[in-house]
Amino acid sequence: MPRVLLIEDDPSVREGVELGLRRRGHEVRTAATGEAGLDALHAFRPDLLLLDLMLPGMNGVQVCRRVRENSQLPIIMLTARGDDFDVVVGLEAGADDYIVKPARTEVIEARIRAVLRRIEGPGAGKPAVEFHGELAIDRAGLTVTKAGRPLALAPSELKLLLHLSAAPEQVFSRQQLLEHVWEHSYHGDARLVDACVRRLRTKIEDSSGTPRYIQTLRGFGYRFGPL
Numbered sequence: 001m002p003r004v005l006l007i008e009d010d011p012s013v014r015e016g017v018e019l020g021l022r023r024r025g026h027e028v029r030t031a032a033t034g035e036a037g038l039d040a041l042h043a044f045r046p047d048l049l050l051l052d053l054m055l056p057g058m059n060g061v062q063v064c065r066r067v068r069e070n071s072q073l074p075i076i077m078l079t080a081r082g083d084d085f086d087v088v089v090g091l092e093a094g095a096d097d098y099i100v101k102p103a104r105t106e107v108i109e110a111r112i113r114a115v116l117r118r119i120e121g122p123g124a125g126k127p128a129v130e131f132h133g134e135l136a137i138d139r140a141g142l143t144v145t146k147a148g149r150p151l152a153l154a155p156s157e158l159k160l161l162l163h164l165s166a167a168p169e170q171v172f173s174r175q176q177l178l179e180h181v182w183e184h185s186y187h188g189d190a191r192l193v194d195a196c197v198r199r200l201r202t203k204i205e206d207s208s209g210t211p212r213y214i215q216t217l218r219g220f221g222y223r224f225g226p227l
Helices: 011-023 034-044 060-068 085-093 105-116 155-165 174-182 190-204
Strands: 003-007 027-031 048-052 075-079 097-100 129-132 135-138 143-146 214-217 221-224
Touching: 003 011, 003 034, 011 027, 011 105, 027 034, 034 048, 034 060, 048 060, 048 105, 060 075, 060 085, 075 085, 075 105, 085 097, 085 190, 097 105, 105 155, 135 155, 143 190, 155 174, 155 190, 155 221, 174 190, 174 221, 190 214
Parallel strands: 003 027, 003 048, 048 075, 075 097
Antiparallel strands: 129 135, 135 143, 214 221
């Protein structure tokens, strides 16, 4: 089972989530502050980070940015308000998903599995390595290079790119992407998609303002080029 690091300052939430995940077989390490969480990250080496957004001192967005400086560890944010502006900031900082508290353990477990699940399905039967302009996408090895340079993509970014590139020129609505990439049910949060697209463009495009690979069709969604 995946090793989970939980950074949460509320003792009741921290203990409840930890107990629920341990009962499902996860090895769990907890921290109450961002600073302590970063120390535990290096010592524990988790498979996934559950990160509270509203931490004292170094908040969850700051922790997320620090982690993303040198790691593509899957990150799921925990937030008390689903409409909080900080949710968008957290997604832009590199989080792969978020969960609104309070959440049942089975919901958290499902989100963990969705983020960690190996990419399967999109592009079945296609060559292991595909070339799209300067991009080389290795579906078997789950790696992407641009002009021969490896790109560090977070799990949600990689899943999104694999899904879009499996059907070039096909337009996907935000809801379709939420269901296929994030495995969210109907009426998911489109902010996940938009934030992930913006992050991905900064890595694969020469200019994110004039994208070549991921194009927006206003009112419809996104499609993969390249132009």
